Amino acid sequence: MRVLVESSDVLPLVDLEIALPVGSLQDPTGQEGLAQLTGHLMRRGPRGLSQQRFEDRLAALGARLSVEVSMRSTRVRATVLRRHLEPLLKLLADVVWRPALRAPDFAKLKRRAQAALTARLDDDRTLGAVCFREALFGEHPYGRTLSGHADSLARIGLQQVEEFYARHIAKGAFVIGVAGDVTEKEARTLVDLHLPSPRRRAKKESVVPPTRARRGRHVVIIDKPERTQTQLLIGTLGARTLDRDLFPLIVSNTAFGGTFSGPLMQQVRAVRGWSYGAYSRLLHSTQRDAWYMGTAPAAEYSADCAALQLDLLERWVAGGINKAELGFAQRYMINSHCFDRDTPSKRLEARLDVELLGIPRSYIDKYDQRIAGVTRQQANEATRARISTRDLTIVVVATANEVASSFQRLSGVKSVEIVPFDRI
Amino acid sequence: MGAPEVLIERLNRGVRKRNARWTFVRDQAFGDALTLRRFRLGNGLTALTLVDRSAPTVSYHTWFRVGSRHEQPGKTGLAHLFEHLMFNETRSHPSGDFDRLMERAGAEANAATWTDWTYYYENAPRDALPLLIELEADRMSNLVLRVPQVTSEKEVVANERKLRVDDDIEGKALELLYDSAFRRHSYRWPTIGSMEDIRGFTVRDCRDFYRRHYAPGNATVVIAGDFDERKALSLVQKHYGNLPGGRAAELPTPSKEPSQRAERVFQLPAPTPTEKLLIGYRAPAFSHPDTPALVIANEVLFGGQSSRLHRTLCLDQEVALSVRGSIAPFIDPGLFEMWIFIREGQRKAKALELLDREIGRLGRNGPTALELEKASNQIELSFLHSMETAGGKAEQIGFYETVVDDGAAVFDRLAAYQGVTAADVKRVVAKHLRPSRRTRVEIVQRAS
Numbered sequence: 001m002r003v004l005v006e007s008s009d010v011l012p013l014v015d016l017e018i019a020l021p022v023g024s025l026q027d028p029t030g031q032e033g034l035a036q037l038t039g040h041l042m043r044r045g046p047r048g049l050s051q052q053r054f055e056d057r058l059a060a061l062g063a064r065l066s067v068e069v070s071m072r073s074t075r076v077r078a079t080v081l082r083r084h085l086e087p088l089l090k091l092l093a094d095v096v097w098r099p100a101l102r103a104p105d106f107a108k109l110k111r112r113a114q115a116a117l118t119a120r121l122d123d124d125r126t127l128g129a130v131c132f133r134e135a136l137f138g139e140h141p142y143g144r145t146l147s148g149h150a151d152s153l154a155r156i157g158l159q160q161v162e163e164f165y166a167r168h169i170a171k172g173a174f175v176i177g178v179a180g181d182v183t184e185k186e187a188r189t190l191v192d193l194h195l196p197s198p199r200r201r202a203k204k205e206s207v208v209p210p211t212r213a214r215r216g217r218h219v220v221i222i223d224k225p226e227r228t229q230t231q232l233l234i235g236t237l238g239a240r241t242l243d244r245d246l247f248p249l250i251v252s253n254t255a256f257g258g259t260f261s262g263p264l265m266q267q268v269r270a271v272r273g274w275s276y277g278a279y280s281r282l283l284h285s286t287q288r289d290a291w292y293m294g295t296a297p298a299a300e301y302s303a304d305c306a307a308l309q310l311d312l313l314e315r316w317v318a319g320g321i322n323k324a325e326l327g328f329a330q331r332y333m334i335n336s337h338c339f340d341r342d343t344p345s346k347r348l349e350a351r352l353d354v355e356l357l358g359i360p361r362s363y364i365d366k367y368d369q370r371i372a373g374v375t376r377q378q379a380n381e382a383t384r385a386r387i388s389t390r391d392l393t394i395v396v397v398a399t400a401n402e403v404a405s406s407f408q409r410l411s412g413v414k415s416v417e418i419v420p421f422d423r424i
Numbered sequence: 425m426g427a428p429e430v431l432i433e434r435l436n437r438g439v440r441k442r443n444a445r446w447t448f449v450r451d452q453a454f455g456d457a458l459t460l461r462r463f464r465l466g467n468g469l470t471a472l473t474l475v476d477r478s479a480p481t482v483s484y485h486t487w488f489r490v491g492s493r494h495e496q497p498g499k500t501g502l503a504h505l506f507e508h509l510m511f512n513e514t515r516s517h518p519s520g521d522f523d524r525l526m527e528r529a530g531a532e533a534n535a536a537t538w539t540d541w542t543y544y545y546e547n548a549p550r551d552a553l554p555l556l557i558e559l560e561a562d563r564m565s566n567l568v569l570r571v572p573q574v575t576s577e578k579e580v581v582a583n584e585r586k587l588r589v590d591d592d593i594e595g596k597a598l599e600l601l602y603d604s605a606f607r608r609h610s611y612r613w614p615t616i617g618s619m620e621d622i623r624g625f626t627v628r629d630c631r632d633f634y635r636r637h638y639a640p641g642n643a644t645v646v647i648a649g650d651f652d653e654r655k656a657l658s659l660v661q662k663h664y665g666n667l668p669g670g671r672a673a674e675l676p677t678p679s680k681e682p683s684q685r686a687e688r689v690f691q692l693p694a695p696t697p698t699e700k701l702l703i704g705y706r707a708p709a710f711s712h713p714d715t716p717a718l719v720i721a722n723e724v725l726f727g728g729q730s731s732r733l734h735r736t737l738c739l740d741q742e743v744a745l746s747v748r749g750s751i752a753p754f755i756d757p758g759l760f761e762m763w764i765f766i767r768e769g770q771r772k773a774k775a776l777e778l779l780d781r782e783i784g785r786l787g788r789n790g791p792t793a794l795e796l797e798k799a800s801n802q803i804e805l806s807f808l809h810s811m812e813t814a815g816g817k818a819e820q821i822g823f824y825e826t827v828v829d830d831g832a833a834v835f836d837r838l839a840a841y842q843g844v845t846a847a848d849v850k851r852v853v854a855k856h857l858r859p860s861r862r863t864r865v866e867i868v869q870r871a872s
Contacts, residue, residue, distance in 0.1 A: 010478040013808045051739070055730035060794060062801030064728070081805060108742065115745045115767045118697050122593055225695045229586035260523040270520065273579025276587055296587055328528055335530020338549050342479040343812050422697065 004351045005187045006179040006344040012082035014180035015345040016089060018096050019352050020074045022168040024146045025208060031156050033148020037106075037113060038164045039067040039074050044105045046094035051105060054091075063088045065095070069146055071285070073356050074169070079345075082181045090194045096174070097196055101165065106158045113153055120147075120424075124397045127222055127424050128231040132395040135220045136235060136290055140211050175355045179344035211288045213237045213391040216414035219407045220393070223400035224421035230302040231397040234309055235292025236388045239284040241359060245382035246284060247370045252379040253282040255321040255329035256312075257293060262325075263312055268295055274305045286358070291387055299398055303406030306394060310411060314389050320380030333371045397421070428461055431654055435661060443467035443640075444665025446657060452832040455811075460821065460832045463657065467669030468641030471660055472821055472831045474648040476814060480549065482649035483818035484556040486564070487543040487826045490637040492615040493756070494675050498624075501617015502633050504537040505581050505625060510544065511535075512573045514566040519573065522559055529555050538615055540755045541826045547815040550650045554659055560645070561663035564638055569630045578622055585616050593694050594763075597702045597865045604690055605704045605759055605863040608679035640667050646822045646831070649814030678756060688863040693870035698745070699766045700867040701775055704759035705857050707751050711828045715751065716840040717848035718760060718856060722749045723799035724791045724849065725782060726762070730798060732782045733764075741778060743770045755827055759863075760856065772866055783857050790850035803841045807834070 027034045043065065045054030058065055062081035067074065076096055080088040120126055130145050137143030148156075176195065178187040213236055239246050257264035257280025268278035275295040283289035293313070297305035321329070341347045353359045363370065390412070396403060400418045408416050428448040436445045449462040454474055463471045492503050511533075513519040526533040531548035546556045589595035599614045606612035616622075645664075647656055684706055708714045725733050726749035737744040745765045752758030764775045791799070810816045825831035 008478070011808050011811060013805070013812075052730070052735065055728070055735075056794060056798070059728055059730040059798035059802060062805045064802075064805065079805065079809070081801060081808075108739065111742060112738075112745065115698075118768045119745050119765060121697050124591065226591075228590045229583065259527045261520065261527050266520065269580055270576070273576040274583070276580060276584040296583065298583055298586060328524070332527045332530060335528070335549050335552070336532065338479070338481055338530070339532065339547065342481050342814075345812075 002175045002355055003188055003191050004175065004177045004348060004355070005182070005184040006348045006351070007183055008179070008344040009181050012181050014080055014082055014085050014178065014182050015348065016078045016080065016092055017177040017348065017352065018076040018092060019175045019177060019356050020076075020096075020169055021072065021173055021356050022074050023070050023072045024144055025071050025141050026164070026168055027144060027148075030152060031148075031160060032144045032152040033113065033146070034156050034160055034164050035074065036069040036146050036148070037109065037153070037156060038161050038169070039069040040113070041101055041106055041109055041161055042076070042095055042099040042165070042169075043067040044102070044109065045100055046091070046098045047100045049100070057091065061088050061091075065092070071142070071146070085182060086190055086194075089190050093195050097170065099165065101158070101162055103158050106161060110153060110156070113147060114150060117147060117150055117153070121422055124224065124227070124231045127224075127421060128233050128395055128397045131220060131222055131419070131424055132233040132235065132292065132393060133290065135218065135395055136213075136237070136393040137211055138214065141208055142211055142285070142287070142289065175352060177348045177352050179348035208287050211237055213388060214393070215391055217390070217392045217394065217410070217412045219410070219413055219416040220395045221400045221404055221407065221416065221418045222395065222397040222421050222424060223418050224397055225399055227299055227397065227399045227402075229296055229298050230403065232295045232297060232302060232306060233292050233395045234306060234313070234392060235290050236392050237288040237386075238282050238291035239386055240288055241284045241286065241357070243284070243386075245378065245385065248374045248378035248382035249386055250282060251326065251329050251333065251371060251374045252321055252383045253280055253291070254333055255325040255379070256280055256316045258329070259332055261328065263316070264293060264309070267308060267312060268305060272308075274298070274301055299402050302396060302398060302403050303410060306396070306407065307410055310389075310392075313387075317383055317387050317389050320383060321376065323376055326374070326376045326379055330371050330374065334368050337367060428463075431657070432463070435654070435657055439661070439665070441466070441665060443667065443669050444661050446661060454832050455835060461653070462831070465640065465661065465664060467664070467667055468639070469660075469664050469667075470644040470825070471657065472644065472646045472825060473653050473656065474646070474817055474821065475651065475653055476648060476817065477650045479814065480650050481547060481814050482550045482553050482556075482647065482651045483545065483547045483814040484553065484560065485543055485545045485646040485818040485822045486560050487541055487644045487646070487822040488637060489540075489642050489826060490542055490675070491538050491540045492613065492617075493539045493610040493678050494637070495610065495613070496676075497613070498621060499629060500613040500621045501581070501615070502625060502629060503542055504616050505577065505622065506630060506633055507535045507537045507542050507544075508577045508581060509569065509573060509630060510563055510567065512577070513568040513570075514562050515568060516562050516566055517559070522563070525555060525559065531556065539611055543822055543826075545815065545818065547813070553647070553651050553656060557656070557659045558663050561660075561667070564640070564643065564664070565667050567634060567638075569627055569634065571627055574625065574627050574630055578625060581616070581622050582619060585619055585622060589614065589616060590619075593696055593700070593867060596694070597692055597700070597867055600690055600692055601702050601704045601761070601863055601865045602759070604688055604865070605684070605706070606681055609681040609756060610678040611754065611756065611758060640664060641669060644822060644825050646818045646825070648818040648821065681757065684861050684863075687859045690863070690865050692865055692867045694867050695870055696867060697869070698768050699772050699869060701762075701764040701766065701772050702865040702867070703762040703779070704863045705762075706861045707758055707760040707856060709755060709757050710753045711755075712757075714852045714856065716837070717844045717852040718751055719803070719841060720791070720796070720799045720844045721786060721849050721853050721857075722751060722760070723802055724786060724795045725749055727799060727802050732786070733779065736778050736782060737764065737775060741774075743767060743775045743778065753823075753827065780859070783853060787850060787854040787857065790846035793846070796844070796846060796849075800842050804838065807838050
C-alpha cells in the first residue's frame with residue numbers, strides 16, 4: 001500500500017483519496033457502465049449504516065464525498081474539516097472495503113442511471129463528446145461511455161456489481177493520498193490505524209489493444225431540433241503516454257490551439273467572431289487516445305467554420321510551428337505551471353497519476369526541463385508523425401437539414417451519417 | 425509588511441500630483457493569520473492588499489461598480505459586451521497584445537459581468553505582477569474602440585448568447601423567470617442582453633459606456649498572494665496615478681420592484697425529453713439580515729445528498745433526477761431560485777406538491793439540531809474551499825467590497841451563518857417562501 005502525503009497548514013482542511021486502478025476499461029463487453037455503477041453503489045454507504053444515516057454522518061462531519069470513475073481509475077475522494085479527519089478516514093475505508101451493496105439501493109441507482117441517460121439528451125456538449133469518442137474509436141474500449149447505454153445498463157444486475165467489486169476492488173491494488181492540514185507522521189498513523197493491512201497488492205493493468213483510425217474523413221451529424229448553434233468536434237488519434245515525442249507534440253498542440261493567442265482561437269474567434277471558444281486538446285493513454293478541436297459556431301456558418309479549421313489543421317501539420325510560436329508556447333507552459341501545484345490537493349493528484357496511471361515520474365518532476373528542451377524540429381516532426389489530416393472524425397450537433405449538405409461538401413469527406421439525438 | 429503609515433509616507437515622498445498620492449485607510453484582520461489593507465489613491469482608486477505567501481502566485485482583480493442593472497431598455501447587454509471589448513486594442517498595445525503578454529507570462533486572464541458588477545482578473549506567477557498592473561491601468565483609460573473590434577465582438581457575444589440561452593434550456597428558463605418575476609427593476613433583463621440589443625450596439629454606445637463607468641473612482645483593485653506590498657503600491661501609483669479623478673459616475677437607480685401578491689406561472693415548451701420546474705421566490709438583498717437564515721434554509725432543503733428535497737424527491741419518491749437551490753447574491757432584493765429536474769414519466773404536479781410539503785414543514789417546525797449542524801459545517805467547508813488559492817481570496821474580497829462595501833466581511837458572513845438558530849430559519853421560511861411570492865416556470869416537452 002502506498003501512502004502519499006502533501007502537507008500544508010494554510011487552511012484547516014484535509015483532502016483524502018483512495019485511488020484504485022480500475023475503470024470502465026474493465027467493463028465486460030455488453031455491460032458498459034458496470035464500473036461506474038459499482039463505484040456509485042459503493043458511494044451509497046457501508047454495511048451497518050442506512051444510506052440516510054450515512055449521508056447524515058458525512059454532512060455532520062463537514063465532509064464531501066465523491067466516487068469518480070474514469071477509463072482507468074476509480075477515485076474515492078473526500079474533503080473534510082481538519083477537526084473531523086479521523087472519523088472521516090474510518091468512514092471512507094468502510095465505503096471502499098465494507099460497502100453495503102444493498103439490493104434496494106442498487107435498484108434505485110440503476111433507475112437513476114437510466115434517468116440520467118435520458119436527461120443527458122439536453123446537453124449538446126456532452127452528446128457531442130460521447131458521440132465523438134464512439135465515432136473515433138468504434139468498438140475499441142476507448143470508445144465506451146462511462147455511463148453505458150440503456151441496453152447495457154439493462155443487462156447489469158446486482159450480481160454483476162458484486163462480482164466486479166470482488167474481482168477488481170476488494171482485493172485489488174490501491175493508493176492512498178492525503179493532502180492538507182496534516183503532517184506526514186499523523187497521516188501515516190491514521191492510515192495504519194483505519195485502513196486494511198498494508199500488504200502489497202498486485203496492480204493488474206488490463207491489456208488494451210492498439211487503437212486504429214478509420215480511413216478518410218467521416219462526418220456524423222447528431223440531429224437535434226431547433227439548434228441555432230452547433231457543437232463541432234474535429235479530431236483523430238492522439239498520443240500514447242510513453243511516446244518519445246509526447247512532449248514535443250504537447251508543445252506543438254499548445255502553440256496551435258492551447259492558448260487564446262494561438263492561430264485556432266485567433267482565426268475562429270478574434271478575426272471572425274464565429275465561436276465563443278476554439279481549442280485543441282491532446283489526450284494520451286496506454287494506447288493512442290484522441291486529439292481534437294472543439295468550437296461552437298452558429299448553424300449558418302458551422303460548415304464554413306469546419307472548413308476553416310481543416311485548413312488551419314493542414315497548415316499546422318504541413319508547415320509546423322515557427323520559432324516564435326514555439327518559444328511562446330514553452331514560456332506559457334512553464335510560467336503557468338505554478339497553477340498545477342498551488343494547492344496541496346493539486347500536488348497530490350499529480351503524484352497519484354504517477355502511481356496509478358503509469359505516468360513517468362519525470363513528467364512531473366522535470367516538467368519544466370522537458371518543455372524547455374523541445375526543439376522546433378522535434379515539435380514539427382511529432383505533429384507530422386502523429387496528427388493525421390486525412391483520417392478525421394467530424395461530429396456536429398445540429399439540426400441536420402440545416403447543415404447536412406454543407407458538411408457533405410467539405411473537402412475529402414467520405415461519408416455523412418445522421419443520427420437522431422435521442423438515439424445517442 | 426511595514427507600518428502602513430510609514431509605507432505611504434515613503435511612497436508619497438516627492439509626488440506632487442494629487443491624483444497619485446496614496447492615503448492609508450485601514451487594516452482589517454482577514455482570518456487569524458492575514459491582514460487586509462485598504463488604500464486610496466488621490467484619483468479615487470481603492471486598492472486592497474492581502475499578502476499571503478502560501479504559494480508563489482499572485483491574483484490581481486479589478487472590480488467596477490457597473491453591471492446590467494445600470495443599463496436601459498434597448499441597450500441591454502452593454503456591460504457584458506464591454507467586458508469582451510476590454511481585451512482588445514489600446515493606445516499602447518495593438519489588438520491581441522493583451523492576451524499574448526498575459527499568456528507568455530503564464531497568467532490566466534478573464535472577466536465576469538453580472539447584475540451589479542463587472543470584474544477582471546489575472547492569476548499569475550508572482551513575478552508577473554508589474555505586467556498585470558501596467559496592462560490593467562492601460563486598459564482602464566486607453567482602450568481603442570473602433571468598428572472592426574465592436575463588430576467582431578458583437579458576433580462573439582451573439583454566439584455566446586446562443587450557447588448559453590437560445591440553445592440552452594436552463595438559460596432560456598432563467599431568462600423567462602427573471603423577466604416574469606420583475607416588472608420594474610432592471611434585474612428583469614438578462615446580463616448577456618437581448619439578441620436585438622446585442623446586434624444594435626454602435627461604437628458610440630461603447631465609447632459612452634467606457635467614459636461613464638470605467639474610471640478609478642468606480643473601481644477597486646484587489647491584490648492577493650505572494651508579492652511585495654511596497655513595490656506593488658508603487659507600481660499602481662506609477663501606472664494609475666496619471667488617470668483623471670473626478671466623481672464616480674452618477675448611476676441610475678433601478679426602479680423599486682412592487683411587492684408580489686400572487687403566484688405567477690408560465691410554461692416554456694422546449695425540445696427536451698424531461699420536464700423541469702424553475703421556481704423563484706422573492707428574496708431579500710444580500711446584505712439583508714434575513715439572508716443568512718435563508719442560506720441555511722437552502723442548505724437544509726438542497727445542500728447535498730442528505731438534504732430534505734434531495735432525499736424526498738430524488739431518493740425516496742424518485743420523482744426527480746436532481747434538485748438544486750440558490751439565493752441570488754444581489755445588492756437589491758433578488759430571487760431564491762429552485763430547480764427540480766423531473767424524471768421521465770413523472771409528473772411536475774407531484775414534484776411541486778412535495779416541494780410545498782417540505783417548505784411548509786420547515787416553516788412550521790424549523791430545522792432539527794442535526795440539520796443546523798450539517799448546514800453550518802457544509803458552509804464552513806465551502807468557505808474554506810473558496811479561500812484555497814490567491815484567486816479565491818481576491819474574488820471574495822472584491823465581491824464583498826463591491827456588494828456590501830467591506831472586503832473583509834466574508835468572515836462576518838461566516839459568523840452570521842454559524843449564529844443562525846432554528847427559530848431564525850423557521851421565521852424566514854414562513855416569511856419569504858410563500859407561494860404568493862413566487863414565480864414558476866414549467867419547462868414542458870414540445871413534440872419535435
